Every structure is written in structure tokens, then in C-alpha cells.
């Protein structure tokens with residue numbers, strides 16, 4: 001079978017198309033013919049090096065893939081040949097609080113990922129895709145959408161609350177769509193007015209251009225009558241964290257998800273303690289969350305925003321495209 005492999009983290013050139021033996025499912029495993037993958041910001045770290053808990057080399061990259069079950073191992077009861085499935089980001093985190101060992105089962109991180117024609121998933125590490133979804137749509141979900149679901153449900157987002165999403169990347173757009181399904185009000189930020197117009201079409205109630213309005217935290221507070229937002233989907237990291245604190249209401253939640261602007265600085269924690277706020281770390285999510293998300297998607301007719309689909313032969317093009325940062329929504333590779 002054809003697969004991409006990274007043998008050493010030397011940059012995007014490390015991504016090599018190779019021939020590998022087709023894997024066979026063992027007990028409790030399923031063999032999936034992958035039809036589509038999606039790429040996430042974290043996937044840039046594998047060819048470049050520096051992803052936490054990534055000690056596997058050579059590595060088949062990418063966590064997000066969907067396809068058809070073509071064989072099942074002994075003892076498998078949940079799936080049969082022909083089922084359309086997506087892999088869970090963590091192959092061994094079904095529910096509850098994970099262990100460090102379970103965190104090492106991230107596809108395309110601690111274990112081989114999905115940028116291949118055939119992939120083995122644990123039975124407990126796969127879900128049936130939403131009814132009516134294409135492979136491309138299903139492949140958009142495992143990392144970004146589950147992360148957004150985890151952040152919003154852990155913050156107990158309720159109708160009438162205000163959620164602030166930063167930028168228009170994969171996680172933020174799913175957070176927008178899910179928050180709207182929960183009956184929340186969404187304030188969206190972006191560096192681009194054109195992207196803000198599109199997020200309004202997707203349901204955002206209020207928008208702020210964070211380049212034209214560098215004090216976007218104050219703007220967000222003003223939009224809540226000076227009170228502050230209930231939950232921030234904090235994907236920016238060091239460069240945005242201080243303003244996310246300031247935009248949040250007394251007792252509100254900051255969901256710590258990403259480090260797009262870096263990890264280095266330390267904004268003062270004093271604001272958090274003085275305002276009784278809660279910071280919650282989010283690292284994708286478990287299989288139960290993925291299944292809950294799928295029920296919400298089916299009930300509310302949520303469809304991922306897909307920016308571009310690359311052919312398997314040009315997987316590197318997908319990596320280069322995400323580096324450019326011009327995308328809005330998911331970047332998919334058809335296999």
C-alpha cells in the first residue's frame with residue numbers, strides 16, 4: 001500500500017511517499033481503507049520536530065482520517081465490513097480521565113497516523129461517521145471538532161451565554177457552529193474582514209477584526225454590556241492569553257487549546273484569581289465525546305467548512321497550504 005512516512009524531523013522534505021505492507025487487523029482491531037484525511041496545525045510539528053509525546057520514528061503522519069471498514073479482527077462486535085468510520089484522535093481513550101500512557105496513543109503522534117491507503121484502528125478507537133456525511137466531511141472531525149466540543153461542554157455552555165472564538169481556524173469554526181447549536185451567542189475575531197463576513201454567514205452574532213481593533217478584549221467586553229464573555233476558545237497562546245483573561249466575565253472560563261502565537265510569555269495570573277475565573281486545559285477529547293458530538297451534528301445539521309481538498313499525491317501541498325495560513329476551515333486530502 002501507499003503511505004507517507006516521516007523518518008526524521010528535518011522539515012517538510014521529510015514527508016516521503018513509500019510502499020509499505022498492507023497491515024492486518026489483530027484481535028479487537030479493524031482494517032480501514034482510508035478515503036480522506038484532514039490536516040491540523042499540530043501536524044506541522046511532526047516533520048519539523050518538537051511535538052510533545054512524539055517519540056515515534058518512522059511515523060505515518062496525521063490524526064484525522066475516515067474510510068471504509070474492509071476487515072475486522074477477532075472479537076470485534078461494533079463494526080462490520082462496509083461500515084464507514086473515522087478514527088479517534090487517541091486510540092486508547094474511551095471515557096473518563098486519561099493516563100499519560102493513553103495520551104501516547106495519539107494518531108500521527110505517539111502511534112502511526114492515517115496518511116495511508118490502509119490503516120488499523122482499535123475497535124475502541126473508531127466511530128461510525130455522521131449519517132449523510134462524505135468521507136471528506138467526516139475526516140474533518142476527529143481533532144478540531146472534538147476539541148471544540150470538549151471545550152464547550154466542559155465549560156457547561158448554556159443557551160444565552162456568550163462564547164468568544166479567536167480567529168477562523170478549524171477549532172474556532174467548529175466551536176462557532178456547536179455554540180450556536182447550544183443556543184449561545186458567539187463573538188468571532190479574525191484578521192480578515194472577508195473571513196468575518198463568512199463567519200457571520202455561519203452564524204456569528206458579532207465580529208471583531210483583531211488587527212484593526214488591537215484592543216479586541218475591550219471590544220468583546222463592550223459587546224456584553226461591560227460584563228465579559230462566558231467562555232473563550234483560546235487558540236492563540238502567549239500572544240492572546242492576557243487579553244482573553246480581560247475579555248472574560250467574573251467567574252467565566254478560558255479554554256486553553258492552542259499556541260498559535262507561541263508558548264513563551266507568562267501573562268499575569270492575577271486577573272484570573274481576582275475575577276474567580278477558571279482556566280481549563282483541553283487536549284482533543286475521548287471517544288464518548290466524539291460520539292456525543294456526532295449526535296449533535298446529526299440533530300442540528302452541522303457541516304464542516306472545508307477550504308480545500310488536495311489529492312493524495314500532493315499531500316505536501318496541504319502542508320504548504322496550512323503553513324501559508326490563508327485558509328478558513330479544514331484542509332482535506334483525498335486518498
Ligand SMILES: NC(=O)c1ccc[n+]([C@@H]2O[C@H](COP(=O)([O-])OP(=O)(O)OC[C@H]3O[C@@H](n4cnc5c(N)ncnc54)[C@H](OP(=O)(O)O)[C@@H]3O)[C@@H](O)[C@H]2O)c1
Nearest residue numbers: 147166167168169170171190191257258259260282283284
Ligand atoms: N489542545 C488541543 O487539543 C488542540 C486541538 C486542535 C488544535 N489545537 C491548537 O489550536 C490552535 C488552532 O488550531 P487550528 O487547527 O484551529 O488552526 P488553523 O485551522 O490553522 O487556524 C489558524 C487560524 O488562527 C487564527 N489566528 C492566528 N493568529 C491569531 C491571533 N493572534 N489571534 C486570533 N486568531 C489568530 C487565524 O485566523 P484568521 O485568519 O481569521 O485571523 C488563523 O487562520 C493551534 O495552536 C493548534 O495546535 C489544540
